[in-house]
Amino acid sequence: MISKIKEHCGIVGIHNVPDAPRIVYETLKFLQHRGQESAGITFLDKDRLSTVKGLGLVEDALDPIILKSSNFSIGHVRYSTTGRGVIDEAQPLSDGKIALAFNGTIPNYINYNVRIDTEFIYEVLKNQEDIRQGIRKLVDVADGGYSLVVLTNKGELIGLRDPKGFRPLVLGKLGSGYIIASEDSAIRQLGGIVIRDVKPGEMIYIKNGSIESEIVARDEVHFCSFEYIYFSRADSIIDGVSVYRARVRLGEILAENHPAKADIVVPVPESSVPIALGFSRKSGIPLEYGLVRTSVSKRSFIMPSQDKRESIVEEKFGVVGEVVRNKKIILIDDSIVRGTTMKKLVKLIRENGASEIHVRIGSPMIRYPCYMGIDFPNKKELIANDKNEMEIAKSIGADSVEYLSIDEMIKAIGRQDLCHACFSGMYPLKHSYDFSKLSVSMKG
Structure with a gap:
């Protein structure tokens, strides 16, 4: 049976920086929000690449004490939809000569x-004599959304962003060397200098402290809208657009076009807080923290199986009873995928005495699977697949539910080149894919 893999992960590569493996270790903690299933680090040890990896969060999966001194290293935190959680699928993947860390999905594998x-x-890479030629070959045959970093035993570091630019990737300066990472916020938190975003279809090649850039392929850009809505850190800037500012605007437009009469606005921590702030400012309804997220909680959306998602929801939220009691509440979240989290939250808030709960969502209705790296594997799991807003409200126990439209989302984020396939069903791929039937059909 073919394994159903989607990788929406965090990646980092460091070139010519002392103690690179330990810096990668710290960077992976800054990218932990992008993957919680496993973590791994590869580093150059003399003329061979060594890899350590484990399951769970970075601090559980990896022991920094065993990391050797090296100036060259890459790392990876993983989120997948396999539900297997096995060490042999953790990254980086390496044979001692080439190591790669990958974020995205290539369905035609x-x-x-x-x-x-x-x-x-x-x-693809190992069957080419030159790593750059391997990258060119990969872009030619791969269909999907991805970014990746590659390290060779020659000390070459390569960063690649797919031609449609689905996934973010950033180049930075770190001391005397260079860093490539999924988000600029991680580079800045390390004390590095952000140089620029890697361009769609661009290969960054670094060797002996020298950088070469090549646009391997050009295509129409379709950046993942969910990076702004949920996945990326609020302090990241992607292709010149602030994630925080985009989320505030999502909330402002939500308040303008989808109002409700209420006493307070309550965000679902953490990614929806700027959305709730924008809603509160625009509507004039005060923002209150009626939900508390525990400090040890994981992101339930990126847990690899439904039973794990449900158990995480029970553990990660507390309700401030005196805030919600006898109040009409506008509950703000960034999205509703399966409805698991929202149904439990509505129930918890009602049990703590809220008189009305009006749910407002800072994204459009998710109706379709994603084949570019988000965990929407089939339509049956999506609550909006066969329900309208009134039916969803009834299903989750809310008094009302309203979402942004696709046009409203695009206006809020401020980019016309967004991928909205999970909302519209319009896939910017060469092929269409049905993982439930494990089939591939040509689109032309």
């Missing part, structure tokens, strides 16, 4: 004799 798309990338 199922046409090749490999288990997962990361193996597909590795097979």
